Amino acid sequence: MSDVIVAPETRDLDDLAGRLEHWLSGRLPGATGITVNNLAYPRGAGQSHETVLFDAHWSEGGRVHAQGCVVRIKPKSFTVFPDNLFDEQHAIMKLMSDEGTVRVAKPLWFEEDPSILGNAFFVMEKKRGRVPVSIPPYAREGWLHDASPEQRRVVWRSAVEQLAAIQRVPVEKAPFLAGKGAAQRGLAQEWDKYQRFTAWLEEVAPQPVLRDALARLEAAWPAHDPEGIVWGDARIGNMMFGDDFRVVAVMDWEQPSLGGALHDLAWFCTLSETMHGRSSSHGAYLDGMGTRAETIALWEDVSGKSAAGLEWYEEFTHFKMTCTGVRLGQLRGTPMMDEAAMRRRLKVA
Structure with missing residues (x-):
């Protein structure tokens, strides 16, 4: 497997270890012998936030403690999305952890002071497991590619059950995710976000295709x-x-909202077809992974909600993904796709 690291920025990990040790001494005032080691960037994933794995060790109350951790640092210059939802990302993970309905890494500490690591950050527990990475595509190589159809079936079912479990957490428990004005929740909130995303992209260059698609x-x-x-x-x-x-953990909650139940299902179905479906753009179909129809049926059963009209949300998903692709192209100085390809993808003349 490739050792490619995809990250918005990297830093000296020895220096980071020292900073984290000093910071933990303030978070664990009764602890002695605090050490931080085994720092590493996740392999094959992560394009919007700097994320570093590490292990912390200390002694307290006559006992030796060891805690696997992940630090996630608020981006400064490599900003993929127009909305700063870093605090909300931490808050929704804490809510999901407290509710216990969705499996997430438990948030441990949040730090607002930017002088420590250059920006705000939070630390969560490190879960043990395997991730179907995008680089290289998991449908072409890696543990999921090598798994049996029966094992992949377990992956699919567990993933969809967790996806649907999110919809069993009442929106009233997440007021911190509300938008502004008439776009506080529901489709209006997601629509407003991507109207603003389009306007943000237009600060760099006009986006006639995105306007036509909207x-x-x-x-x-x-x-x-x-x-x-x-x-x-x-x-x-x-x-x-x-x-x-x-599923051990549902990760990367960086763009949460109260935008409605069908957005995640549409995103999941669209990416599943792209990454490992029968028409996969990666040219690799994974037998055992559920079809779109099976995914929708299981999601409806577990969530208790109807997926009627999902096709429109899938079209909106393509629009959202195109916005992100345009932004990544702006950041890297290389267009992700030409105008003709964008028009075909978004079904505009």
């Missing part, structure tokens, strides 16, 4: 808009799986 989507506005919390990047590549092929 108009097309608005003209076909869906009637079905069930309430629900949005995870934001719903795919198995943002899930960690144990040796039993079941």
